[in-house]
Amino acid sequence: xxxxxxxxxxxxxxxxxxxxxxxxxxxxxxxxxxxxxxxxxxxxxxxxxxxxxxxxxxxxxxxxxxxxxxxxxxxxxxxxxxxxxxxxxxxxxxxxxxxxxxxxxxxxxxxxxxxxxxxxxxxxxxxxxxxxxxxxxxxxxxxxxxxxxxxxxxxxxxxxxxxxxxxxxxxxxxxxxxxxxxxxxxxxxxxxxxxxxxxxxxxxxxxxxxxxxxxxxxxxxxxxxxxxxxxxxxxxxxxxxxxxxxxxxxxxxxxxxxxxxxxxxxxxxxxxxxxxxxxxxxxxxxxxxxxxxxxxxxxxxxxxxxxxxxxxxxxxxxxxxxxxxxxxxxxxxxxxxxxxxxxxxxxxxxxx
Ligand SMILES: [Mg+2]
Numbered sequence: 524x525x526x527x528x529x530x531x532x533x534x535x536x537x538x539x540x541x542x543x544x545x546x547x548x549x550x551x552x553x554x555x556x557x558x559x560x561x562x563x564x565x566x567x568x569x570x571x572x573x574x575x576x577x578x579x580x581x582x583x584x585x586x587x588x589x590x591x592x593x594x595x596x597x598x599x600x601x602x603x604x605x606x607x608x609x610x611x612x613x614x615x616x617x618x619x620x621x622x623x624x625x626x627x628x629x630x631x632x633x634x635x636x637x638x639x640x641x642x643x644x645x646x647x648x649x650x651x652x653x654x655x656x657x658x659x660x661x662x663x664x665x666x667x668x669x670x671x672x673x674x675x676x677x678x679x680x681x682x683x684x685x686x687x688x689x690x691x692x693x694x695x696x697x698x699x700x701x702x703x704x705x706x707x708x709x710x711x712x713x714x715x716x717x718x719x720x721x722x723x724x725x726x727x728x729x730x731x732x733x734x735x736x737x738x739x740x741x742x743x744x745x746x747x748x749x750x751x752x753x754x755x756x757x758x759x760x761x762x763x764x765x766x767x768x769x770x771x772x773x774x775x776x777x778x779x780x781x782x783x784x785x786x787x788x789x790x791x792x793x794x795x796x797x798x799x800x801x802x803x804x805x806x807x808x809x810x811x812x813x814x815x816x817x818x819x820x821x822x823x824x825x826x827x828x829x830x831x832x833x834x835x836x837x838x839x840x841x842x843x844x845x846x847x848x849x850x851x852x853x854x855x856x857x858x859x860x861x862x863x864x865x866x867x868x869x870x871x872x873x874x875x
Contacts, residue, residue, distance in 0.1 A: 524685065524790070525649045527631040528659040529669035534690035534719070534732070536571045538659050539630040540578035541732035546626050547580045554622035555579040556629040557589050558615045558648070559639055562596035571630060579628070587618045600638030610640050612648075619652055624791045624840070629654060635676055646680060653797050653861075655683040655788075660707075662689040662718035663697035667706060674711045681864050683857075685788075688735060689717035708741040716740035789850035791843065796835035796854050800861065803831070809869055812862055821866055828858050 526539040539555070546553035555575035563569045572589035576582075591610040593602035603610045619627070632639070635646040649656060656677060660670040670687060677684055689704055691697075700718055708715045719735045722728040803811065814822045832855050836846055846854070 524627070524657055525629045525631060525652065525654040526657050526659060527635055527645060527649065527673075529634055529661065529666065529673050531633040531637075533661055533692070534659045534688070535630050536574055537690070537719075537728065537732045538657060538688050538736065539628050540574055541729065541736050542628045542657070543575055543579035544729075545733060545736060546628070547578070551626050553579045553581070554583060554625040554627045555581055555588050556619065556622065556627055558618065558629070559591045559593075559599035559610065559632045560589050561593045561599055561602050561632060563592045563594055566592045566594065575628070575630060583622075587621055590615050590618050598637045598639075599632050600640050600643075603640065612640060612643055612651075615648070616651065624795065626790045627654070635673055646676065646682070649682055650680055653794070655685050657685050658687045660687055660689055662691045662700050662703060664699040666699075666703050667710075670707055671711065674713060681860070684713055686714040686716050686740060687711075688719065688732075689715060690719045690732075691721040694721045704741045714740050714742050787847055787849040788853050789846045791839060792832075792835050792846045792850055792854045793857050795838060796831050796858050797861065799834050799838075800831050800858055803827075804865070809865060813866065821870075823859065823862055823866075828855060828862065831858055 524542060526535050526542070528535045539557075543553045543555055555572070555578070557569065557572040557575055560569040560571055569585070569589045569592050572585065576585070576588050581588075591599060591603070593599060593606075595602040595605060597605070599610060619629075629652065631637075631645045631648070633645065635644065635649075637645045639645060639648060643651075658670065658673055658677070660666050660673070666689065674684060674687070687707055689707075691700065704715045704718060707713065716738060717735045717740070719728075719731050722731055812824055812827045814824055832851060835854065836851060839846075
């Protein structure tokens with residue numbers, strides 16, 4: 524999961540820390556990743572990275588958690604340029620790979636178009652890592668525009684958005700807050716969590732973010748849980764709080780109920796499947812996945828998609844539980860979507 528925001532100082536670190544702590548509570552051994560951090564008073568103590576590492580209860584090396592650090596409170600690419608440096612992209616990807624199959628929560632830097640180096644903005648990093656996004660946004664006036672722009676850009680790049688989290692930046696009255704969540708959910712067909720109230724006390728603030736991330740939030744469509752009885756919904760809600768944000772493994776006791784949920788995601792499965800897909804793509808080429816039906820029509824070989832998902836499911840370590848059916852269904856959808864994106868890109872490039 525990649526936590527990005529409409530702006531800087533909106534609450535990314537709080538959201539990322541809450542996700543990591545929820546995953547840690549579920550026994551998932553999550554990996555914290557804050558690849559670029561600016562505004563470090565001491566380069567040896569990057570505050571956000573340390574907060575994420577502590578929330579994840581991890582002992583990952585700080586050099587892996589936070590690859591590039593800058594003193595200046597500026598966009599990383601600009602802070603680096605002022606020092607006459609170009610922060611290398613490759614070590615960031617190597618650090619990412621180093622986390623292996625663990626569930627990962629990445630905190631970006633600023634918003635989507637913040638430069639990381641002369642060639643990459645934050646959105647390029649998200650695309651390269653192939654992660655879904657949680658978008659953190661202000662709860663008050665101005666957020667419809669900022670959030671809408673960010674969502675449009677993510678959609679244009681084909682990056683899936685799991686949720687928008689609204690966070691209040693001050694306790695001053697703002698009459699726009701009461702409508703923003705519902706408006707965003709309907710207009711952009713996205714799940715909206717929060718608004719998380721403005722709380723000065725750090726411990727209470729942490730609890731408020733955790734609560735928002737566990738909640739069902741506002742959705743544009745009816746909840747799947749309406750189809751089944753309240754007790755089943757409650758059991759599911761308790762056991763699948765992490766899964767609701769598509770971040771967690773579903774506990775085996777809740778597997779039956781979770782079959783009814785449309786949004787259970789297993790990040791390990793998806794990232795394994797993507798890796799295997801890329802490997803096949805590199806060795807066999809795009810045509811391996813396609814049948815050509817004359818003219819400009821291409822048909823995806825569903826059996827190849829199935830094979831990728833099955834291989835990813837089979838290759839998981841013995842200590843991980845078998846992925847629930849909905850996670851497998853989701854993984855299949857992700858691979859199909861990725862495949863379609865690659866086909867369209869190739870067609871556009873070759874002018875077919
Ligand atoms: Mg931060």
